Amino acid sequence: MLSAAEWEVVRLSLLVGGTACLAALPLAFALAWLLARGRFPGKLLLDGLVHLPLVVPPVVTGWVLLLFFAPNGPIGGCLERWFGVTVLFRWTGAAIAAGVMALPLMVRAMRLSVEAVDPRLESAARTLGASRARVFRTITLPLSLPGLTAGMVLGFARSVGEFGATITFVSNVPGETETLPLAIYAALQRPGAEETVWRLAAVSVALSLIALTASEWLGRRWGRRLHVL
Amino acid sequence: MSFDVDIAKRLGTTEISARFSGGEGATVLFAPSGAGKTSVLNMVAGLLRPDRGHVRVGGDTLFDAARRIDVPAERRRAGYVFQEPRLFPHLRVQANLRYGGRRATKAHETAQQEPGGAQAEADIVRLLELAPLLDRWPRTLSGGEARRVAIGRALLSGPAFLLLDEPLASLDRARREEAMRIIERVRDEVRLPMLIVTHDPQEAERLGTQVVEL
Numbered sequence: 001m002l003s004a005a006e007w008e009v010v011r012l013s014l015l016v017g018g019t020a021c022l023a024a025l026p027l028a029f030a031l032a033w034l035l036a037r038g039r040f041p042g043k044l045l046l047d048g049l050v051h052l053p054l055v056v057p058p059v060v061t062g063w064v065l066l067l068f069f070a071p072n073g074p075i076g077g078c079l080e081r082w083f084g085v086t087v088l089f090r091w092t093g094a095a096i097a098a099g100v101m102a103l104p105l106m107v108r109a110m111r112l113s114v115e116a117v118d119p120r121l122e123s124a125a126r127t128l129g130a131s132r133a134r135v136f137r138t139i140t141l142p143l144s145l146p147g148l149t150a151g152m153v154l155g156f157a158r159s160v161g162e163f164g165a166t167i168t169f170v171s172n173v174p175g176e177t178e179t180l181p182l183a184i185y186a187a188l189q190r191p192g193a194e195e196t197v198w199r200l201a202a203v204s205v206a207l208s209l210i211a212l213t214a215s216e217w218l219g220r221r222w223g224r225r226l227h228v229l
Numbered sequence: 230m231s232f233d234v235d236i237a238k239r240l241g242t243t244e245i246s247a248r249f250s251g252g253e254g255a256t257v258l259f260a261p262s263g264a265g266k267t268s269v270l271n272m273v274a275g276l277l278r279p280d281r282g283h284v285r286v287g288g289d290t291l292f293d294a295a296r297r298i299d300v301p302a303e304r305r306r307a308g309y310v311f312q313e314p315r316l317f318p319h320l321r322v323q324a325n326l327r328y329g330g331r332r333a334t335k336a337h338e339t340a341q342q343e344p345g346g347a348q349a350e351a352d353i354v355r356l357l358e359l360a361p362l363l364d365r366w367p368r369t370l371s372g373g374e375a376r377r378v379a380i381g382r383a384l385l386s387g388p389a390f391l392l393l394d395e396p397l398a399s400l401d402r403a404r405r406e407e408a409m410r411i412i413e414r415v416r417d418e419v420r421l422p423m424l425i426v427t428h429d430p431q432e433a434e435r436l437g438t439q440v441v442e443l
Contacts (some may be wrong), residue, residue: 130303131303
């Protein structure tokens with residue numbers, strides 16, 4: 001089946017993808033809620049900013065990340081000074097790139113699900129004595145679970161498939177930043193590595209298919225319960 | 230005097246205003262459809278903010294534009310039965326009934342009312358004949374059943390007063406009679422100040438201790 005080096009690529013891809021979408025989850029859900037329910041000046045601008053990575057060339061996103069996280073950059077400088085760590089050429093950097101690229105997709109799915117929560121249920125909960133925080137925890141959050149899961153799955157699939165921003169930001173370091181697409185690309189450049197390309201491509205397709213099927217199944221299971229007022 | 234309401238609010242191009250006071254029992258707000266009756270209830274419940282005026286219930290000021298008082302909805306202790314049941318679809322009937330229970334216990338501690346919690350729940354379940362429904366999901370309930378659960382949920386939240394929005398709308402004749410009986414029972418046994426909105430003159434006549442026309 002897969003060689004040891006290929007398994008390493010798969011393991012790393014799962015690590016990077018999983019970390020990216022878990023780390024992006026709270027931010028994505030907060031943004032989704034803000035965009036769905038918030039009324040504040042600059043909402044359009046925030047909406048635009050969140051969606052930028054979806055439309056800007058990934059290379060540009062990678063380059064911007066590089067500017068921010070370089071040792072003399074605003075974030076990279078702090079990381080180095082306070083914690084003595086750098087994310088450049090590290091899997092953590094790959095996870096950051098993947099998370100930034102996945103964020104807009106996650107926000108979109110979650111925003112739709114927050115918008116689908118009937119505000120009349122939330123006001124009913126308030127008349128029953130629930131604070132805004134409790135309304136969020138007991139009504140809004142559980143009712144938007146299907147969309148939240150869908151967003152996670154989309155985000156995960158997108159993270160595992162991230163290429164342009166990752167290779168620009170943290171380059172291709174085998175065993176550290178070489179995820180599935182980077183490994184496939186590298187194998188394509190090597191004469192005689194067609195079999196590796198086939199196997200890794202098959203793994204990519206299988207991973208995506210499993211993720212999508214799982215989210216569809218979960219969504220249906222919950223969806224059935226959550227209908228009618 | 231249980232209700233002392235004098236409010237006005239501009240919504241789009243329509244001006245909604247209401248001025249009434251009600252004593253013991255049920256006060257019925259009677260007006261044709263589209264007169265903004267639901268908005269009036271929302272303003273009493275704290276879900277909609279009036280432009281001016283005041284809302285006082287049982288001597289407590291819940292809203293007063295001039296004195297800048299605006300008690301948030303979750304602290305007004307309104308037992309609000311909406312026109313549609315608004316049961317929480319992800320919770321079974323029993324969990325729906327208990328959703329506001331936390332406040333009921335708190336209110337009991339401070340106000341020294343009748344014992345809340347299990348006893349109150351058993352009483353309400355009996356009063357509204359909810360026992361066979363407790364384990365069901367809201368989506369499996371009929372319209373009449375869902376409405377009874379909604380009334381029970383409001384009563385179990387330890388309310389200081391009740392708001393009922395068209396409680397008999399969209400029920401067939403038999404169910405209307407049943408719902409009417411239940412509301413009369415609640416009015417006479419639970420004895421909380423009640424504000425009922427309706428566009429049906431018969432309903433207004435029968436349920437209201439007094440009737441206010443908007």
